[in-house]
Amino acid sequence: GPSLIIAYAPCINHGIKIGMSKAQTEEKNAVAVGYWNNFRYNPALAAEGKNAFTLDSKAPSGDYKAFLNGEVRYNALVRQDPEKADRLFEKSEENAKARYAYLNKLVKLYGAEE
Template sequence: AQVSIGANQNQLLKVLKEAESYKGPSLVIAYAPCINHGIKGGMTRTPSVGKEAVESGYWHLWHYDPRLADEGQNPFVMDSKEPDWTRFRPFLDKEVRYTALSKAHPAEAEELFAAAESNARWRYDSYRRMAAMEYGKQ
């Protein structure tokens, strides 16, 4: 599962409950801003940064519960809404780790940022397709 505390606390709690109750290994990956991200405005913005990461398409919320397949349901659930892709680059520009790269190596940074957005779009589309698959219907 992928979660972000600042983006959707209900999804976070649901995922943690599912992971805890599952009889087997569970993996929950959380978007967790840290001081090394160099968040403009400081670490007090952590919850809003997590929300912005999801809304911009930088981070996607989803969970997978194999027990749903036993009930004939798709075990992959996409919890993110369609991102506002116009906010992807501005999201990057709010973190010093990205703006420092832009200042030191502008051409390379542009190429990497474009590749990062392209990859984020590809992941979102892949997750959306997985979430649309039908299970249990023969």
Template sequence: HNYRFDPRIEAEGKNPFQLDSKAPDWSKFQDFLKSEVRYTSLQKSFPEQAAELFKAAEESAKWRYNSYLRLAAMEYSK
């Protein structure tokens, strides 16, 4: 994700954290993982554990993105 943090604008009552990236297409997340060699190797060696880890990775990514959204939505006006 692309974001910026500029503490100088906090003095102006603006949120110093700005999220620049668009929302991810979560329907493509698993396909992305399966396109990475490190994940396909895991899937070939340990298919059952890989499925659980892929799901956990997606949940973690969603949580992290939502935390960025919360930071970007914080009110800084005085």
């Protein structure tokens, strides 16, 4: 059947400090720090009595703020207003942790049918 893939990809217009030739490394780092989560949902599996939701990402590790600082669009804010950037980066990291916790709840919710 049809699939929908929503992916994270650095934008050449926004730029990344390590260079666009390292986009796959940046994508891997985004998942590692929890900026982006990889998961799958397949409702057909539920009909088979299997877990329809799979969280492929591991718990966030690494320096979330360093990841954000590696993206030129976020680093521009650091250069313009370091205090505001720090507050927003902190809030973004908290939101990322909350998203991961929510996704773990979905794993348990959809796994309860097994």
